Amino acid sequence: MQIKTIDGDLAVCEIDGVQREASLMLLADPVAVGDFVLIHAGFAISKLDEEDAQATIDLFRRILAEGGGVE
Amino acid sequence: MKYLDAFRDGAVARRLVEQLHARVADYAGAMTFMEVCGTHTMAIYQHGIRSLLPPQIRLISGPGCPVCVTPVDYVDHAVALSRLPEVVIATFGDMVRVPGSSSNLQHEQARGASVRIVYSPLDALALAQKQPEKKIVFLGVGFETTAPTIAGSILAAQRQGLTNFFVLGANKTIPIPMAALAADPELQVSGYLCPAHVSAIIGPGAYAPLAEQLGVPCVITGFEPLDMLQGIAMLADQVIEGRPRVETQYSRIVRPEGNPRARDILAQVFAPCDVPWRGIGVIPGSGLCIRDEFAAFDAARRIAVEVEAPREHPGCLCGEILKGKVRPGDCPLFRTACTPENPVGACMVSSEGTCAAEYKYGI
Numbered sequence: 096m097q098i099k100t101i102d103g104d105l106a107v108c109e110i111d112g113v114q115r116e117a118s119l120m121l122l123a124d125p126v127a128v129g130d131f132v133l134i135h136a137g138f139a140i141s142k143l144d145e146e147d148a149q150a151t152i153d154l155f156r157r158i159l160a161e162g163g164g165v166e
Numbered sequence: 167m168k169y170l171d172a173f174r175d176g177a178v179a180r181r182l183v184e185q186l187h188a189r190v191a192d193y194a195g196a197m198t199f200m201e202v203c204g205t206h207t208m209a210i211y212q213h214g215i216r217s218l219l220p221p222q223i224r225l226i227s228g229p230g231c232p233v234c235v236t237p238v239d240y241v242d243h244a245v246a247l248s249r250l251p252e253v254v255i256a257t258f259g260d261m262v263r264v265p266g267s268s269s270n271l272q273h274e275q276a277r278g279a280s281v282r283i284v285y286s287p288l289d290a291l292a293l294a295q296k297q298p299e300k301k302i303v304f305l306g307v308g309f310e311t312t313a314p315t316i317a318g319s320i321l322a323a324q325r326q327g328l329t330n331f332f333v334l335g336a337n338k339t340i341p342i343p344m345a346a347l348a349a350d351p352e353l354q355v356s357g358y359l360c361p362a363h364v365s366a367i368i369g370p371g372a373y374a375p376l377a378e379q380l381g382v383p384c385v386i387t388g389f390e391p392l393d394m395l396q397g398i399a400m401l402a403d404q405v406i407e408g409r410p411r412v413e414t415q416y417s418r419i420v421r422p423e424g425n426p427r428a429r430d431i432l433a434q435v436f437a438p439c440d441v442p443w444r445g446i447g448v449i450p451g452s453g454l455c456i457r458d459e460f461a462a463f464d465a466a467r468r469i470a471v472e473v474e475a476p477r478e479h480p481g482c483l484c485g486e487i488l489k490g491k492v493r494p495g496d497c498p499l500f501r502t503a504c505t506p507e508n509p510v511g512a513c514m515v516s517s518e519g520t521c522a523a524e525y526k527y528g529i
């Protein structure tokens with residue numbers, strides 16, 4: 096979910112237009128409004144590493160490009 | 167979550183499957199990979215991953231459905247508490263339908279017990295604030311992803327001076343049973359698809375003994391179809407190379423160090439202890455028990471209640487299913503006496519349970 100607002104240890108997060116409060120108390124990574132976080136049972140537990148996600152997606156694209164005949 | 171479509175691309179999936187088939191084509195042996203997380207079990211069925219794999223690779227489900235591994239006497243304890251007029255049970259939804267020895271929480275609710283389904287232990291805390299005359303008992307079931315959220319809630323309750331918030335604890339840790347199953351000669355696990363969200367907390371290092379001492383390849387894998395196909399291919403590579411190690415496919419969420427802050431909060435409130443697992447028995451050090459300093463929040467120590475003698479349904483093979491030794495179809499009750507509407511065993515209750523997933527998606 097994406098962080099919309101942060102108030103101390105509490106963030107309001109949104110996914111597909113649905114908003115939910117999440118505690119930031121367990122999160123080790125520093126976060127800011129606009130970051131994506133993984134939420135479990137009302138607590139943010141990890142921040143999505145966007146660079147890393149992009150690297151995996153790039154790898155998939157390369158795999159596809161090398162595929163030649165695969166539609 | 168962002169990028170979701172990119173991890174579900176059908177064309178990439180076909181390519182990954184082709185590559186996997188090509189890679190294992192010349193491998194003479196068989197590979198058995200165990201997924202140890204209920205969410206993986208569900209996702210594997212949902213996306214039909216088994217049907218895409220080469221015949222050399224077999225997937226089996228392990229003990230990663232938290233509701234399923236919780237033994238029947240825990241449900242009986244919760245049922246007994248729910249019968250006390252001053253108690254409100256607050257729990258994640260799955261628990262209410264898990265059969266106890268003679269009842270379950272849903273039946274108790276129909277008979278007048280207060281049972282509230284919550285999304286977070288913090289919701290249970292809010293209930294405790296709103297109803298100071300009641301004792302709110304949260305059912306603390308789950309692995310290292312959920313346990314820190316419960317620890318955090320206990321700390322918050324302490325800070326707020328709440329004296330009517332309790333946890334009935336049955337939290338567990340996952341790497342220790344993985345080691346127990348890896349050492350089981352009957353199973354021959356050749357690799358683990360390690361849980362995604364648990365690993366976000368405990369980090370890859372928690373599996374190092376499995377790879378280094380027991381020689382079992384481990385890959386921390388996400389839940390999307392491409393994640394799982396890539397994770398399985400990484401495991402197959404490790405087997406073919408004969409070089410077991412811990413790798414992280416799900417690096418966009420799982421840091422090399424895990425989440426040290428969540429682990430600190432967990433360790434502040436919980437200490438390792440010996441606990442029983444359904445079907446497996448007591449595994450030393452595999453449980454998380456509330457520390458003495460927080461005994462005031464421990465329902466088991468603070469609310470006295472008589473609990474009936476435990477009795478499992480004699481025909482249910484759920485325990486064997488949790489060890490990956492039998493498949494739901496091997497159980498004579500599957501689809502006949504036991505259905506999601508009328509579950510006989512815990513593995514049919516939770517959507518993460520192997521029997522429930524097989525019922526819903528299996529052919």
Ligand code: SF4
Pocket residue numbers: 481482483484487494497498499500501504505509510511512513514515521
């Ligand atoms: S089908 Fe039902 S009775 Fe059989 S093992 Fe699964 S949960 Fe138990």
